[in-house]
Amino acid sequence: MNLTLKIWRQKDATSKGAIVDYQVKGIEGDMSFLEMLDVLNEQLITKGEEPVVFDHDCREGICGACSLQINGEPHGPDRLVTTCQLHMRKFNDGDTIYIEPFRAKAFPVVKDLMIDRSAFDRIQHAGGYISVNTSGNTIDANAIPVNKDDADESFEAATCIGCGACVAACKNASAMLFTSAKVSQFALLPQGQVEATDRVLAMVNQMDEEGFGNCTNTGACEIECPKGISLENIARMNREYLSASLKG
Amino acid sequence: MGGLIKSSIARKVAMALSGLFLVFFLLQHFTINFTSIFSEDTFNELSHFMGTNPLVQFVLQPVLIFGVVFHFVMGFILEIKNRNARAVKYAKYNGGANASWMSRNMIYSGLVVLAFLGLHFYDFWVPEMVHKYVDFAPEDPTRYYTELLHRFESPVRTGVYILSFVFLALHLWHGFASSFQSVGFNNKYSVGATKFAKAFSIVIPLGFIIVAIALHFTH
Numbered sequence: 001m002n003l004t005l006k007i008w009r010q011k012d013a014t015s016k017g018a019i020v021d022y023q024v025k026g027i028e029g030d031m032s033f034l035e036m037l038d039v040l041n042e043q044l045i046t047k048g049e050e051p052v053v054f055d056h057d058c059r060e061g062i063c064g065a066c067s068l069q070i071n072g073e074p075h076g077p078d079r080l081v082t083t084c085q086l087h088m089r090k091f092n093d094g095d096t097i098y099i100e101p102f103r104a105k106a107f108p109v110v111k112d113l114m115i116d117r118s119a120f121d122r123i124q125h126a127g128g129y130i131s132v133n134t135s136g137n138t139i140d141a142n143a144i145p146v147n148k149d150d151a152d153e154s155f156e157a158a159t160c161i162g163c164g165a166c167v168a169a170c171k172n173a174s175a176m177l178f179t180s181a182k183v184s185q186f187a188l189l190p191q192g193q194v195e196a197t198d199r200v201l202a203m204v205n206q207m208d209e210e211g212f213g214n215c216t217n218t219g220a221c222e223i224e225c226p227k228g229i230s231l232e233n234i235a236r237m238n239r240e241y242l243s244a245s246l247k248g
Numbered sequence: 249m250g251g252l253i254k255s256s257i258a259r260k261v262a263m264a265l266s267g268l269f270l271v272f273f274l275l276q277h278f279t280i281n282f283t284s285i286f287s288e289d290t291f292n293e294l295s296h297f298m299g300t301n302p303l304v305q306f307v308l309q310p311v312l313i314f315g316v317v318f319h320f321v322m323g324f325i326l327e328i329k330n331r332n333a334r335a336v337k338y339a340k341y342n343g344g345a346n347a348s349w350m351s352r353n354m355i356y357s358g359l360v361v362l363a364f365l366g367l368h369f370y371d372f373w374v375p376e377m378v379h380k381y382v383d384f385a386p387e388d389p390t391r392y393y394t395e396l397l398h399r400f401e402s403p404v405r406t407g408v409y410i411l412s413f414v415f416l417a418l419h420l421w422h423g424f425a426s427s428f429q430s431v432g433f434n435n436k437y438s439v440g441a442t443k444f445a446k447a448f449s450i451v452i453p454l455g456f457i458i459v460a461i462a463l464h465f466t467h
Contacts, residue, residue, distance in 0.1 A: 006339070019339050072342030098340035105335050171343060171352050172330035176256075204257055213333030214256045214326050216354065217426035218347035235434030241257045242432065 001027050001093035005040065007052055008100045010109050013116075017109065019098070029089030033076060034059060034066060036088050037099075053112040061085040061226065064161030067168070068113055069100040074165035074224045082163060082226045102168035106175070106210040119210040120162050120178060126206035127199035128182045130191050141191065150188045157184035159227045166221035166229070172213030177221040179207045180237035181229045187240055197244040204241050259326060264430035266319040267423050271448070273312055278452050278459075285462040288393045295392035299376065320362050327355045350422040357419035364412035371399050400463040409460045413453040420449030 002025045010017030024040045031039070034056050041051035057065035066083040070076035076086045091097065101109050106119040132138065146154075158181075166177035183200050186192030192199070215234060222231045280298065284291040298304050343352050350357065375395075379385050400406050425445035428438060 008339070069338060069340075072338060072340040073345050077345070100338055100340070103334050103336055103338055105333050109336075169346055171347070173333040174256075174330075204255060208254075208256050211333060212256075213330040215260060216326070216330070216351065217422070217429050218351040220343070220346035223346035231429060232434045235429050235432045238257055238261065238430065239432030241255070242261065245255075245258070 001029070001088070001091065001095075003027060003036075003091065003094070004096040006096060006098045007113070008109075009052070009112055010101075012111055013108055017112075019100075027088050029087065031088045032059065032084055033068070033070065033086040033088065034084050053110075053114045055114050056084060059084040062161060064163040067102045067115060067117075067164060069098075069102055069168055071098050074102060074168035075163075075226055079223070080226055080228055082161075082165075085226075102164050104164075104167045104173035104212065106173070106212050107164060107167065115164075117162070117164050119212070120164065120175070122210065123175070123179055123203050123206045124162075124182060127195065127202040128186070129195075130186060131194060132191070144190050146189060153232075154185050154188035157181040157188070157229065157233055160185075160225075160229050161227060163226060165224050165226060167212065169220040169224035170213065170215070171218060171220065172216055174215045174221070175207050175210070175212040176215040176234050176237065177225065177229055177231070179203050180233035183237045183240060184233040187236060196240065197247055200237060200240040200244050204237070259322060260430045263319065263322055263326065264427035266315050266322070267427050269315050270319060271420070271424055271427075273315070274452055275448075278455050281459045282455060284393060284396055285459055285466075291396070292390050292392045296387075296389040299380070299392070300387065316365065320358065323355065323358055348422065350418050351426070354419060354422060357415045360412060360415035361419055364409075364415070367408065367412075371405075397463055397466060400460060403464065406460050406464040410457050413456045413460070416456075417449055417453035420453065421446060424449050 002023065005022040005024055006019045007022060008017055009020045022040060022044075024036065024043065027036050027039060034054070037052060037054060044051050055065045055067055057063045059066070061082045061084060064082070066075075068075065068083045070083065070086070075081060075083045076090065078086050078090055099113065101107075101113045101115045102117075107115045107117055110116050160178060160181035162178060164178070167173050167175050170177075183203055186199060187196055217231075217234075219231060222229065280291065280294045283294060380387075400409075425442045428434070428441050428445070433441070
């Protein structure tokens with residue numbers, strides 16, 4: 001199939017970017033979206049032009065590196081997949097496809113489609129961990145009984161790959177789904193109780209400091225999340241945060 | 249506690265609680281209005297009570313006005329902050345793919361409701377305050393129904409009220425159900441609570457519309 005691509009090009013973090021049109025030919029339905037961009041970049045390099053910069057790593061849908069706002073949706077029109085797992089069969093010959101970086105003040109563009117998502121790292125650093133003695137006296141985690149439902153919910157929250165699609169989809173560029181998943185995966189387990197109060201306060205505080213917007217419960221994040229992280233996590237974080245604030 | 253005041257979650261909860269308070273007020277307001285279409289005397293009696301009871305006038309009324317002002321001021325503050333959180337907009341944004349129109353346009357439905365409140369205050373609250381606290385007119389417990397009918401004489405005014413209630417329904421459709429999530433209520437009872445909230449958001453504004461139409465044609 002032949003496609004018209006409207007791609008955001010931006011020289012560096014301080015330059016002003018713009019949408020640039022490209023024609024790409026010979027794209028097959030079995031190609032992934034990133035492979036389609038590889039084809040485009042081969043064409044650009046052959047012509048002596050600068051290739052389009054975009055984030056990617058595992059290309060297996062598990063690392064969370066790839067991003068891209070495709071035709072107005074993070075990771076494109078498919079559900080429960082990352083951009084690297086989006087196949088070109090979802091598009092038709094002659095289509096025009098808009099490709100933009102995930103947009104948020106807290107996710108500044110580095111170059112073209114590559115963004116700086118270190119704000120997520122700083123939220124995680126603020127409290128997304130548990131204290132475990134690893135000096136030779138480590139207790140086997142399986143020795144602590146955990147309710148099956150809690151274990152399942154914790155595991156589901158932990159499947160968040162931190163890609164930032166929730167922020168990109170949200171009309172307010174809110175990071176509550178990401179932060180709540182990281183809070184929930186510990187809040188549901190006995191191992192996470194020791195730092196529970198400090199964790200939620202520190203992570204929400206960091207989230208606010210990074211300049212993300214406020215959640216207005218549109219639910220767009222849950223729909224667009226490639227891992228299907230549930231809005232229940234946000235409700236849990238709200239409870240945890242209120243309870244922690246009242247405890248002081 | 250200090251951080252609570254400026255945190256995004258506290259603001260979200262404050263919006264939800266003030267919204268829930270206004271939902272309760274709406275129910276009370278509708279109940280009294282509804283009596284007007286089948287019993288002039290009941291409507292006059294209830295209105296006289298609400299208009300003269302010191303607890304309603306000097307405690308509940310100021311609390312209500314504070315609740316309304318707080319809700320829309322906080323709504324504007326959050327809207328500005330949220331817009332600033334995405335300085336560069338998308339060239340193509342397919343918001344309809346993942347969220348309802350109502351949830352994405354609360355500020356616009358809210359602005360229409362706010363404009364309506366201005367008109368509603370001009371129609372009812374200001375004349376009532378002038379009547380009682382400026383003119384110190386003697387209380388006539390039978391005046392309320394006549395005044396109400398008079399306000400719905402104009403088809404244009406009645407139409408504006410109907411349109412405003414449609415926007416109120418759109419605002420409630422997202423706002424009421426979403427307030428449960430904001431206060432941390434998301435469990436096995438959420439589906440039922442959401443259905444109730446959605447039904448409420450249709451039934452109550454529709455009830456207000458029926459009352460407005462009935463009063464217009466009664467006259």
